[in-house]
Amino acid sequence: MRLQFVVTEVLQGLRRNVSMVISVVLVTFVSLTFVGSAALLQTQVDKLKDDWYDLVEVSVFLCPNGSTAPTCAAGEATEEQIDALRTVIDTELADVVAQTYLETKADAFAAFSERYPDGYQGTQLTEDDMQASFRLKLVDPEQYQVVADVLTGREGVEVVEDQRAIFQPLFLALNRASLLAAGLAGVMLLAAVLLITTTIRLSAMSRRRETGIMRLVGASNLFVQLPFLLEGAIAAVVGAVLAVGGLWLGVKYFVTDWLQQSVNWVAYVTVGDVLLVAPLLIGIAVALAVVSSVVTLNRYTRV
Amino acid sequence: MIRFENVEKVYARGARPALDGVTVDVARGEFVFLVGASGSGKSTFLRLVLREERPTAGRVYVAGRDLSTISSWKVPSLRRSIGVVFQDFRLLPNKTVYENVAFALQVIGRPRHVIKTTVPEVLEMVGLDGKEKRRPHELSGGEQQRVAIARAFVNRPQILLADEPTGNLDPTTSLGIMRLLDRINRTGTTVVMATHDDEIVNEMRKRVVELKTGTVVRDEAVGSYGERESILPTIGGTPVLDAPGRNQPAIRVTPEPADLEAERAAEEAAERAAAEHAGPLVPVPAEPPVRTRRAAAAARRYPADDVVQQVLAENSRARAGREG
Structure with missing residues (x-):
């Protein structure tokens, strides 16, 4: 009963503000792609170090x-x-x-x-x-x-x-690139947090009647907030999955199928590394959504 | 059931307290009218019982719980023992009658089979049998309020709070709502009702607590509304203006047929329950809830329509008497 009810509520909420949900998905997608790129660049640097430092x-x-x-x-x-x-x-x-x-x-x-x-x-x-x-x-x-x-x-x-000094310029470049990606990721993540907050607030506002009644008849705090929380989390996770997909495609077609073929004496990141990064990205997405919704919900649907 | 001990509530620092040293004790199963002008603290009283607000000073006990020390995660369980009805019904417009009532059970995690049995039961009790699939906008005001009452009562709360439940309804429909509340009261539910409706208060002969600028100025076991002029001083002879909802042009002398039908259905449900003695909703085969014994006897004899017509006539007589 509870589960079915929550699922229905979540689906309704997602349908009700589709455009906001899509924007959350896109912003998390882009920001997590940057986070993933930074992580993959670092992985690349580590791989090169592993490979080359054995020789130096x-x-x-x-x-x-x-x-x-x-x-x-x-x-x-x-x-x-x-x-x-x-x-x-x-x-x-x-x-x-x-x-x-x-x-x-x-x-x-x-x-x-x-x-x-x-x-x-x-x-x-x-x-x-x-x-x-x-x-x-x-x-x-x-x-x-x-x-x-x-x-x-x-x-x-x-x-x-x-x-090692020979490799320093290359590593410096890679490190700077990953720093840049991380910086952009930070900005985008901030945007994602704000957007999730706004989306959840809108959703909570549009269902104020429902939540008001829920509070009055004695629904628990968690039960009132869970649908909103799940909405945010679902949107963010979809974004994260898209980001993983994007990185996977990028690594597959840009690195494995192209770089690897043309410059083949370097150890590159592989799609396996993308899968290692995936849990991190999804974790970040869930954490973002949960933190921003809990903060918002405590202000808008407190019992 | 509800005990206020020297309760004070100040909303904004420095402002006049909404409640000022209020001490009231409501026993289990009592029916209490809360009267007073707007701003006298009636709504604050109800909000404190629901713990939507906390008292600034003093203690509030509800159903054996001390609300000044209750932890916030226990508030939902407190509210499950309280039903609330409002002047504006507060129904969900996109849900049917059945769904509106079932909603109250769904969100507190009641299993489906419980919902399937209780909701039709309570809808029959309030006289909305057969209207489960309607949406609120397809119902008359009286019917909507019955849905709201069904929703408030479906979980069988120990306490029912009503904040001007008849404020938006015409006198006859109000009467039907009052019968329903009275019937709920007879099941052992404590009812606290804030109202501006002097006719109802005078007819019901129940306990009356009058608030004035946050203090209890009167507490009578069998009270009347009192003098309108003293309760609603600034408005003087036109108290109608002071009662929110009363000023709506929807005041009808003739109630909607649907309301009458609902009233008749509720009455029949109650009689059936009484006759079967199986009535968990109406344990005592009760005397009709409102009006004098003479009117009650009449109500027994005549079909509901006639009763309503008679009540209407008496209403207009009473009004003519007061205004004349």
Whole structure:
């Protein structure tokens, strides 16, 4: 009885102000699409980091001959300095560094020769032109700063370089894009909240007679408010479902079917990620609707 | 059933209190008229009983509950034990008679089979048997008020509040409504009725509580309306203007046939119930509710139409007497 009654009331309410309900659906759709895009961009950034950070290392370049760095005043790094550095890495940085590898000048030259068998831009280089370095693989690539702090300025160290720096511009761009999406999402969500509030208020106003009688004959607060609450929630959830659908299509046709085909060495977000984001979007929609309706209803249909 | 202890109600800070030190005790099963000019606090009294308002000071007890301390989630259960009828009926225009009455049960979660049995029962009691499918706008004022009463009574409340239930009705139709309220009162329901209708009050010979600017100035066990001029001082000899609804041009000397029919049907339902002694609605085979014993005897003898005609005649005689 109760359920049937509530369902009838909800359907009536939805039918009564169709245009408002549609606008709620659209606004939640757009705002949650932005929220979803921001989430997917972050997922993309994480994926790239996962993929690429496994490949990157921190290079601790040792002093070559004729370096102008203050720590290299004594000339090329000596065996003792290298041993001292190794000790420091093994003790002070034991938690941070997963693997240490000393690339000597000979190793560097071998790698160089392999890469450029015909010489680099027309000059033939010798082993002495190479620079020895420690290659450190970090447990967590984000902890570069710790390594840099410990090793920079030590005798025999010319410079500490993080290969991640290469990716920084890309990540910066992606992060900014997701921030922008999140910002737009925020504005749209605000609009959605206001619109849901207005819709529910209108709905409550147009059914003031009913709710008045309900209060008088002793219907519980929840029973009076539930139809309105459900109305808002249904509209918002429909919007969220549309947003999920939109993102799914976007990822499917734009990323999987197009980007993946043209630039295929990058790990992209997949439709699976969209499905992971979906509960979040629907959750946000329900939360929005419930919060804004409870606030409104407490003002307009209080027992 | 209802007890007011030194109740004071001030709506706006600094304003004259709507109720000022009101102490009234209404026993179970009593029928009380609340009279007084507009603004004397009648409606505030009823709103306090419903806990639509809280008293500024003093205590209100309704059906054993102290309304000054009752928590807000218990208010619905309080209101389920109170039925309310208004001057403007407050029916839902897009629902039929049956749906309007059933609505009151649906929204408090009564199961369907209960609704299916109780609603026709109460509609028969108020004399609207066979008009279940009508919508409010297809009914006369009297019939609409009967629907409202059916809705208020369908959950068998302990208390029935009526805020000028006859304010929009002509005298004969009002009489029918009063009989109905009286019949409900006889089932053991406490009835509190705010009214401006002196004829009704004088005829019913029930307890009368008169309010004046928020204080009780009179409380008689078997009272009359009192002098109109003192109750409605500013209006003087034309009290009609003061009674909201009375000023509507719809005042008819001849009641609508539908009202008479409804009255007859209600009467028959009551008699049937009395005859069968099965009447849960009318336990006491009661003397006719209104009028003098002589008129009551007449009502027994004649069919309802004749009674109405007789009542009409008496009404006009009474009015002529007062105005002359």
